Amino acid sequence: MTDKPRTVPVQSATFTPAVNAEIRRAAATGIYDIRGGGAKRRLPHFDDLLFLGASMSRYPLEGYRERCGTDVTLGTRYAKSPVRLDIPITIAGMSFGALSGQAKEALGRGATLAGTSTTTGDGGMTPEERGHSRLLVYQYLPSRYGMNPADLRRADAIEIVVGQGAKPGGGGMLLGQKISDRVAAMRDLPAGIDQRSACRHPDWTGPDDLEIKILELREITGWQVPIYVKIGGARPYFDTTLAVKAGADVVVLDGMQGGTAATQDVFIEHVGMPTLACIPEAVRALQDLGMHRSVQLIVSGGIRNGADVAKALALGADCASIGTAALIALGDNDPRHEAEYKALGTTAGAYDDWHEGRDPAGITTQDPELAARLDPVEGGRRLNNYLKVMTLEAQTIARACGKNHVLNLEPEDLCAITMEAAAMAKVPLAGTDWYPGKPS
């Protein structure tokens, strides 16, 4: 045997170990992968933006000493009773069914302590959730599971869900493992069977119909509460325009990093647009209609910290919304459960089989023993802490930019560190006054 030099083994950048494993899994099972969460792929995101801060040409505010407001009012267009939040961060819609009752209660407790709202989800409103949420947004979804006029009147706002970022154009499927007797009863279906959520509403088609549907909901609720319209990040300029035309008080815009309880991985990773790319288009639509700040914009999908919140507001949003991050604050994917994650064939931080109902953290489950692991009081305390930190972070940045309210942040406060982010956010590449596509 000669000592002839050989090429080193080279793994394909196209056929990566993960890609190959998925091919083998598909070949073995004949079924696509279903999982929870949002897009995991690397996307242009808020990390690709930086704040410029104040210096000679801008006047900063003193940290801790000079006031920087964080309150937000949602639903000022038509509602007699708009939603007033102390902080510019809300909790996104997540269903009882996808989440345990304890997790929903913890979200309500934490949101209430922080002075903000939480949101129901597919499956209706539970008494625990209403009881522990000072401000509760009631989702109006295609499935209409659990929908009833009594709960509608108990809500502080109504959110008509047209789409969500993880799967714009898609419905849902809550697998039978999570359909306990209580979940089944709330949804008027047999226990233990897979429950499909339709991708379209059953009694309206298109924005002209939606306008009439909004009229009906306002008539039932006496025009008291705001009507939000939630859209997935697909065609944000046109979707925002049509939502406003249909009469929305608030547009909720969810980018592809936004989570879901259960959807095909191919859907999550390959349909929709990054949150960063959605915001400027939605803001442009509102500005073209003369409705920016009159119809409020809530942005969700990959919001993780106060910097993300501040960047979303600077791009023109009125409020940010968190789902996945709130679950992590409660204990989802915590390394302290690593042994159990390993037993499930995964690892902390990567666990996404939320649809199977075996969550060691007791959050995405209906198993009574697992669900009992989450203390709603402690969970609420942790979520409140996290929301407080996010708010302080956003205030810190706003003061550094010389703003006495977080809503005064503006695109001029930002620069981008990648070409992609500059093009999507429509803010200059750092060190230049240019971004791709900038009108000459």
Next chain:
Amino acid sequence: MQVIDLAETTLRDMNAALQAQNGSTNQTAWQILNPRGAHALAVGLDAPLDVTVAGPTGYYCAGMNARATVRVAGSVGPGVAENMMSGTVIVEGDASQYAGATGHGGLLVIHGNAASRCGISMKGIDIVVHGNIGHMSAFMAQKGHLVVCGDAGEALGDSIYEAQLFVRGSVKSLGADCIEKEMRPEHLTALAKLLESAGSDADPAGFRRYGSARRLYHFDIDNAY
């Protein structure tokens, strides 16, 4: 009899007057004049009222009704009695799309025909249509009964769960997982009661029953289209 003339009263004031009776009231008889196709008429009621709408309506008439009886002396637009919880809605004419959509309870009677998607996602409502129904009716129907004295269009009961369908005339086609089922004595009894409630003298023995084959209850890739 309380009379509200929509030629002189706004929709908001009309609905507010009816909704003000929610709870208990002794003003139970109401008549709505000049509806002229208005949308969202008599929605969100929750009292034992007897409301007559003297003419045709637009979308979502009697939407989310509870306990009230709403009679429409005319035809109705899409989504009549959508998400009804209880009570009775009677349409003397025809109904457009989505009649009784997602209804949880109560009785919807349509003396004429109903268009497509009648009873879509129904969750416990009983619907009796004296005439025919359009395509994709009872799509994803979960609970309750849909009785059709005439014919049914294409894809009846597609992806149906536990709702029970009774059709006297022809069915153009059945949707995915919807099959004809044996009509047993208990079904004939239930059907007779529904027909009587809806003012129909049709013979239950002349109907056929349809329901779920329950093959879609657990996700199977081979069932995907």
